[in-house]
Amino acid sequence: MTPRVPSAIAFRGLASLEVFNRRKSKKMVLKTELCRFSGAKIYPGKGIRFVRSDSQVFLFANSKCKRYFHNRLKPAKLTWTAMYRKQHKKDIHAEAVKKRRRATKKPYSRSIVGATLEVIQKKRTEKPEVRDAAREAALREIKERIKKTKDEKKAKKAEVVAKTQKTQTKGGAPKAAKGPKLGGGGKR
Amino acid sequence: MIQPQTLLNVADNSGARELMCIRIIGAGNRRYAHIGDVIVAVIKEAVPNMPLERSEIIRAVIVRTCKELKRDNGMIIRYDDNAAVVIDQGGNPKGTRVFGAIARELRQLNFTKIVSLAPEVL
DSSP: OOOOHHHHEEEEHHHHHHHHHHSSSOOOOOOEEEOOOTEEEEEETTTTEETTTTOOOOEEEEHHOOOOOOOOGGGGGGGHHHHHHHTTTHHHHHHHHHHHHOOOOOOOOOOTBBBHHHHHHHTTTTOHHHHHHHOOOHHHHHHHHHHHHHHHHHHHHHHHHHHHHTTTTHHHHHHHHHHHHHHHHHHO | OOOOTTTTEEOOOEEEEEEEEEOOOOTTTEEEEETEEEEEEEEEEEOTTTTSSOEEEEEEEEEEEEOOOOOOTTTTESSSOOOOEETTTTTTTSSSOOOOOOTTTTHHTEEEEEEHHOOOEE
C-alpha cells in the first residue's frame, strides 16, 4: 500500500520521496527496564524474562544474572550489583548534595500584639542610614542621661564630703598621717 | 520442547491433573511441540468425580514451557513449568477456568477463549 504522496514532493521528484518515507517511518520506543538481579538497564531486545509458577515476572539483563538467580545467590552479597551498592551506601554523597537545596524561609507578614502590620512593614523597609541615625540618637540620649546622673551623684558626694570635713577637722591629723604612709607603700 | 512421553501440568479445572504427551498434531514427523501447539495426550492423574478420568486420551494445547519462547521484538520468556489446557476438537477449552500465566501467542492462534479466561497474559 503506497502512501499518498503530497503534490509538492511529486513535483520535486524521487529523492524527496525517500525523505518523505523516512520521516513517516515509526520511531522505536526505547524504554529500558531494570534487571531484577543486578539493577542494570535492559535495552529492548536484550535480556531474559522468567515467569515463576506463582506468576511473578523476573527480568534478567544477561545469562550471568539469570544463572546466579537460579543458583540462589543473593545480589546483596555480590559487589557489582546495585543492591550491594545501595546497602553499603556507595555513591550516596552525590545524591545527598543534590537534595540539600531547600527554599529559604520568607519573612512572614502578620500583625502581632505590640506592632500592627503597618508598623512592621515600615520598620522592614527602613533604610540602613535611617536606622543608624536613629541608633546613634538613642545612644547619645542614653549617654547624656548617664552623664547627668553621674554629675548629680558627684555633686551629692561633694556636699557630703564638705559636711563631714567641717565636723571632722579635729580628726583630720590621723587621716593625714595615714595618707602619705599609704602613698609611700604604694610607691615601693 | 514437548515430545512424546513428556509430562505436563494441566492449567485448567477440567478434571485432569497431569498429562503425558503422546503425539504432536501438525506436519508429519514433528519432533518437538512449543507454546501454541496442539498435542494428543493421555491423562495420567485426574481429580476424582469429574467428567475426565485417568487414562483417557484427549487433546490439549500447550500454554507454558520451560523452553524459552522467542518473540519477534527480541523478548525471551521462560516459564517455570510445562503446562497445557485440555481442549475439544473445535479448540474450545473443556474447563471453565484457567490457572497461571498464559502466553500472548495463543491469541494469534485463535485460542481466544483461553486467553480471555487467563488471569494473566504475558
